[in-house]
Amino acid sequence: MAAPPPPAAPAAGQHSVFVYGTLMAEEVVRVLLGRAPPSSPALLPGHRRFSLRGRVYPAILPVPDHAVSGKVFRGLTDRELHVFDLFEDEEYVKKTVEVSLADTSEKSLAYAYIWGNEGDPDLYGEWDYEV
Numbered sequence: 001m002a003a004p005p006p007p008a009a010p011a012a013g014q015h016s017v018f019v020y021g022t023l024m025a026e027e028v029v030r031v032l033l034g035r036a037p038p039s040s041p042a043l044l045p046g047h048r049r050f051s052l053r054g055r056v057y058p059a060i061l062p063v064p065d066h067a068v069s070g071k072v073f074r075g076l077t078d079r080e081l082h083v084f085d086l087f088e089d090e091e092y093v094k095k096t097v098e099v100s101l102a103d104t105s106e107k108s109l110a111y112a113y114i115w116g117n118e119g120d121p122d123l124y125g126e127w128d129y130e131v
Contacts, residue, residue, distance in 0.1 A: 015081045016110035018042055018099050020049055020070035021058040023084070024129055029073070032087055033080050041102035042072040044112060051127040052120075058127030059092075059115030072099055072110050081111070088113040 022028055026036045048063035060068050076084070085094060092113035099110050115123070 014074075015076040015078070016072050016074045016108060017076060017081065017084055018044055018070055018072050018097060018110040018112040020044070020060055020068050020112075021127065021129070022056070023073075023087070024071055032083050033076075037073045037075050037080070039071045039073045040104075042070055042099040042108070042110075043102060044068045044070065044097055044099050047097075047112075047114075049127045050115070050123040051125045053122040053124060055122075059120070059123060060112070061115050061118055061123075069102075072101065072108060084113075091116055 017023075029036050044060070045067045046062055046064060047060045047068045048066040049058045049060050049068045052059055088094070093116045094111050095114050096109055097112045098107055099112075100106070101108055
């Protein structure tokens with residue numbers, strides 16, 4: 001049996017972004033973008049979500065045998081992606097990751113904002129969206 005083909009890269013101006021923290025709140029995204037783009041629940045394997053001491057938002061880092069639940073926003077314009085870039089600030093590094101869409105089990109490429117300082121002493125425990 002042949003391996004499935006790799007996920008397709010997004011078309012120019014049609015970006016997908018995996019979010020796992022405050023951007024999971026639709027009202028936050030509406031304030032930033034003026035709309036709530038289509039989204040799907042998703043899982044990012046090989047990463048872990050951490051709390052950050054003194055901050056209300058989380059960080060994710062690559063960690064084997066862990067996975068981060070979140071959602072993927074699809075169909076973002078170049079301008080909307082730039083707004084997310086500004087919102088996430090320079091402490092995060094935007095990387096392309098492969099996520100599994102929870103509603104279809106399909107694999108998809110998306111940008112994710114990964115914490116830039118793996119040795120940050122303010123990283124601790126698991127961050128909980130509900131808290």
